[in-house]
Amino acid sequence: MSRFGDPTRPAVVALGGGHGLSASLSALRLMTDRITAVVTVADDGGSSGRLREEMGVLPPGDLRMALSALCDDSEWGRTWRDLLQHRFDTDGPLDRHSVGNLLIVALWELLGDTVEGLDLVGRLLGARGRVLPMASVPLRIEADVVTVAGVREVVRGQTEVAVTPHRIEQLRLHPVDPPACPQAVAAVLEADWVVLGPGSWYSSVLPHLLVPQLRTALLETSARIVVMLNLSPDDETAGMRTTDHLAVLLAHAPELPVHAVIADPAAVDDVGELADLCSATGSRLLVRQVRRGDQSAVHDPLRLAAALRDVVEDYLGDVGTRTGR
Numbered sequence: 001m002s003r004f005g006d007p008t009r010p011a012v013v014a015l016g017g018g019h020g021l022s023a024s025l026s027a028l029r030l031m032t033d034r035i036t037a038v039v040t041v042a043d044d045g046g047s048s049g050r051l052r053e054e055m056g057v058l059p060p061g062d063l064r065m066a067l068s069a070l071c072d073d074s075e076w077g078r079t080w081r082d083l084l085q086h087r088f089d090t091d092g093p094l095d096r097h098s099v100g101n102l103l104i105v106a107l108w109e110l111l112g113d114t115v116e117g118l119d120l121v122g123r124l125l126g127a128r129g130r131v132l133p134m135a136s137v138p139l140r141i142e143a144d145v146v147t148v149a150g151v152r153e154v155v156r157g158q159t160e161v162a163v164t165p166h167r168i169e170q171l172r173l174h175p176v177d178p179p180a181c182p183q184a185v186a187a188v189l190e191a192d193w194v195v196l197g198p199g200s201w202y203s204s205v206l207p208h209l210l211v212p213q214l215r216t217a218l219l220e221t222s223a224r225i226v227v228m229l230n231l232s233p234d235d236e237t238a239g240m241r242t243t244d245h246l247a248v249l250l251a252h253a254p255e256l257p258v259h260a261v262i263a264d265p266a267a268v269d270d271v272g273e274l275a276d277l278c279s280a281t282g283s284r285l286l287v288r289q290v291r292r293g294d295q296s297a298v299h300d301p302l303r304l305a306a307a308l309r310d311v312v313e314d315y316l317g318d319v320g321t322r323t324g325r
Contacts, residue, residue, distance in 0.1 A: 020199020035129030072126025
């Protein structure tokens, strides 16, 4: 077995950040250990934002969450996961800092290499896969929005974009041509499958399409691309319909060769319309319950893994009909 997984299992790259990426990784780890999480590095709030501002490092929070989602399901792995996620509660400067964020940044300082530091934390956790940043430098997200009064404004920073009540028209990154993490680009080009979403659509998912080298890799890879739609709208997508989410993604990357789209039936306002859009863009729609049984807007890892397995095995019909594609 190689350092990063069993070569007989599919190689999967999952792109995103935050809780959405954690959801896809929790499902993927039930299918394969050849997982590479490529993580957004634009966070400018909380512990990550403070470390980024003070030390000029990549914001470590979403990277930490991805590592925690891939940890080995043993007492050792769970203990280190809980330590990584632990936050201090004090009246001093350590308040709300995550232990994992501090550990990751400390390793970056000691080793002088971002990827090597993340790999070392992965080994400590017994992670079933690898976690990489999407870019080699911290990024800033900027969005053009339109208010309910029709006024055009600019919202700056991931934290502000994530909670904007206004309709987002366009997304940008600063710097506009950031260097992609070379290992992330290589992982996309070598993958069997690439998974986009779920997650905060504008602040976690779409930014991957705005890093030129990563975008090129997504357009050139022989991997099949799967889009996982969200279970419910969040602040930045309030008022958007399910079809709008996919349309916005395709508007940012019209050439993106999407193979399949996974959606939960309770989250789709018009299945026929979504199926038509998928068909028009050459992708297939898989409608499966992937949320928890209590109907909360939280993904169930087993159900999501089963849906992904159906995609991998080409069972994309509503009754499990093999497509033969």
